[in-house]
Amino acid sequence: MLPSIPMPAPPVRDGLPPGQRGRAMVAVLTGVGLATLDTAIANTALPTIAASLGVDAGDSVWIVNAYQLAVVATLLPIAALGEIIGQQRIYIGGFVLFTAASLVCALAWSLPTLVAARVFQGIGASALMAVNIALIRFIYPANQLGRGVGLNAFVVGIGFAVGPTVASLILVTAPWPWLFAINVPIGLGALALAWTALPETGRSGNRFDIPGAFLNAAAFALLILGLGEAAHEAPLWHIGAEVAGAFACFALLLRRQAGHPAPMLAADLLRRPLFALSAMTALCSFAAQGLAFVSLPFLFQHTLGRSQVETGFLMTPWPVLVAVLAPVAGRLSDRYPPGLLGGLGLAVLALGMGLLAALPANPTVFEISWRMALCGAGFGFFQAPNLRALMTSAPAARSGGASGIVATSRLLGQTLGAALVAACFTLAEAQGPALALGLGGAFAGVASAVSFLRLAVRPDDVGGAA
Incomplete structure (x- = not known):
């Protein structure tokens, strides 16, 4: 300490x-x-x-x-x-x-x-x-x-x-x-x-659960390793053993921390409707981003014949628009429901990824760039409102647990997206990037629907306490 x-x-x-x-x-x-x-x-x-x-x-x-x-x-x-x-x-x-x-x-x-x-x-x-x-x-x-x-x-x-x-x-x-x-x-x-x-x-005055920390570390490490092994087409039994080990550790962790006032794997927060919906929105949206960011370089270089330098420039509009719109969306989330802002942003992201998947055979730089900018604008409009929803739907005393779920949802979503890209390449070979982008659009669509569901959560169900 x-x-x-x-x-x-x-x-x-x-x-x-x-x-x-x-x-x-x-x-x-x-x-x-x-x-x-x-x-x-x-x-x-x-x-x-x-x-x-x-x-x-x-x-x-x-x-x-x-x-x-x-x-x-x-x-x-x-x-x-x-x-x-x-x-x-x-x-x-x-x-x-x-x-x-x-x-x-x-x-x-x-x-x-x-x-x-x-x-x-x-x-x-x-x-x-x-x-x-x-x-x-x-x-x-x-x-x-x-x-x-x-x-x-x-x-x-x-x-x-x-x-x-x-x-x-x-x-x-x-x-x-x-x-x-x-x-x-x-x-x-x-x-x-x-x-x-x-x-x-x-x-908080709670005691730190050292065995629980080891179970948590083992669970997530085995899950990430399993997803990575799946992406590299390891033997099925190997992948299955790692994923089964991960879920066994998760089950032991949940059992060990049942009734704990501040569980490490925040089951108490996930029982709150607004927090659970916001966490699911984050997981699906970052899976969509992971599918896009891993597959797009292959699309640009292998399918469209662009150079590595050109690929770098073509990737730029997405994160730049995220950076530009995130502060704007953050300010708007102080006035408008995050479920509405996030739902609209993710619908735009789903549209942009669908348009990228349907690119013509020989697109111009402009045809690629405006689609990338559309994806970035949608993602940027979702991110800050969703962060606000996650934090304000948790009690102040559980801010640390909520913050941990924010980062974990992002990393798990990105890892899941990368593993799914490998599966798309195995299934569709030359059409793998387009399939991955289409799947990413589907994830963004699901995330948009989940975000809109938050509008139906009653204020007394939020349990949040800013």
Whole structure:
């Protein structure tokens, strides 16, 4: 446990003063930005790192896998710990670990060293992502929460948009260790802000369930491994064993935590209609995004014959429109029902993905770009309102659990989408990208319908408490 951190005030329910709010948001958004960038940067730089360390491409994938597994396996336990010792302490501890692990990554002399450092970096990133939305709930007053989550969605969108470009620029001017070393000065600066500006979020007084944390980590790790094995066409018995092991761990975890006032796998929150519908909306929408982002490069390069550079530019309109519209949608969600805003945005996303799946044989850059922009606009219009709905439909004391579900829904959806792309390629071969985009459109349509269902939830069913 981290030592007691001097804070300017007791738990805040009406937001921070504007000056402190600005410093706190810079600290929170910097952490989210670094965690998002680090995934995109590592993916782009894998060939360069593999060549430098003298390892083959297959082994180098563990540089990415180790990070992702560490994040997914620890998100919910860290979110639960945040409710016990305070989200601001978890965030500061995560920043310390992420920054220190980034330095070790930069100094790594072998693949095992780098992979081990990436595990610790992933745990640090997990701490940043597990509680960042919970902290925003304490930073902003309830009637301005949409602005805060809109800014968060904006930073995530920018991270995905510029990640590959940032990696390319660094690799042109410096060796690959600088991809990780650049996190150190930025992390130290943000850590200083976090130490002095983040609000005290209080402590629940519950005890941390260590065996439950191990069951949770095993369940999610086995599930992600099973989905990954399915994507690589591993033997059916192998996939089945991993998925069965995951569900067995989930069942044991639910049984162990039955009746717990703040369960790690937030069954108490999922019994709330608005929260459950919002979580399902997030899972389906991020599965749609995963289907698109994995299949589109194959569509552009293999089917349409575009170069790698052209593909990068063709992918850009989607995340740019997400980044532009997320703050707008966040502000609107302070005035209009998130179920309405999210439903409309996801309907637009479904339309855009259907139009991408039906592209003509030789489309122009404009014909591709406006469809990508339509998808980005739809996704950007959904994301911030959905985040607001998730957080305000949970009690303030369960902000950490809600924040953990937000991040877990996103990562599981993206992983499911990537696995389904592989299945589409196996079933349809040359038409695989179009099939994946059509399936993504179907997921977005389901997410839109689920979002509209939230309009039927009575106010007394929300149980939220801003």
